[in-house]
Amino acid sequence: MPDALANLYDFANTLDLRHFVHHGVQHQQADALGDPSALGDWLSARRLSERGAIPSQKAFEAALRLRSAIRDYLKCDPAERRSKPAILDPLDKALRSFPLRVSASGKDGLRLQRADTETEAQPGLSAIVAELYDSASNGTLDRLKMCAAEECQRVFYDRSKPGTRRWCQSTLCGNRMKTRTYRERQKHGGR
Numbered sequence: 001m002p003d004a005l006a007n008l009y010d011f012a013n014t015l016d017l018r019h020f021v022h023h024g025v026q027h028q029q030a031d032a033l034g035d036p037s038a039l040g041d042w043l044s045a046r047r048l049s050e051r052g053a054i055p056s057q058k059a060f061e062a063a064l065r066l067r068s069a070i071r072d073y074l075k076c077d078p079a080e081r082r083s084k085p086a087i088l089d090p091l092d093k094a095l096r097s098f099p100l101r102v103s104a105s106g107k108d109g110l111r112l113q114r115a116d117t118e119t120e121a122q123p124g125l126s127a128i129v130a131e132l133y134d135s136a137s138n139g140t141l142d143r144l145k146m147c148a149a150e151e152c153q154r155v156f157y158d159r160s161k162p163g164t165r166r167w168c169q170s171t172l173c174g175n176r177m178k179t180r181t182y183r184e185r186q187k188h189g190g191r
């Protein structure tokens with residue numbers, strides 16, 4: 001996972017929908033952003049906000065809308081991401097709460113940072129929106145994907161050379177899916 005995508009990756013995976021059974025143990029679904037104070041803790045653990053700062057209910061809702069729009073975007077096949085209004089429109093709407101500007105100060109040179117405008121959204125999340133933009137412009141965002149296994153849906157970074165991986169772990173999610181498809185074909189008398 002490139003550092004430049006770390007916050008975006010972690011943010012997308014704060015919703016853990018995995019519910020498969022592995023080694024006889026059922027994975028428990030969880031949401032690390034269960035309420036505004038959990039969002040505050042998550043942000044401060046990544047130095048994206050001050051410790052103890054609790055986001056407002058509105059900021060919390062904007063954060064969840066952003067996460068949901070980002071997850072839907074990453075679920076979409078990279079080749080189709082630019083042509084799906086059903087995914088792009090909600091993302092566009094969610095992003096409006098997080099205006100950015102180009103900053104020239106700081107040792108990293110020119111970079112995107114939160115614009116100093118009136119917004120109820122949580123400022124720390126602008127760093128994630130900046131990662132989204134930067135990775136889209138340098139092409140690495142196409143490698144951030146959602147696992148195609150319905151019982152997983154974890155966001156992963158595809159390091160494979162062709163960039164065509166569909167499962168977070170082919171030995172787990174991929175095999176499970178292939179076994180199931182095989183069984184279903186057997187059941188329905190297919191090939």
Ligand SMILES: [Zn+2]
Pocket residue numbers: 147148149152153154167168169173
């Ligand atoms: Zn998976």
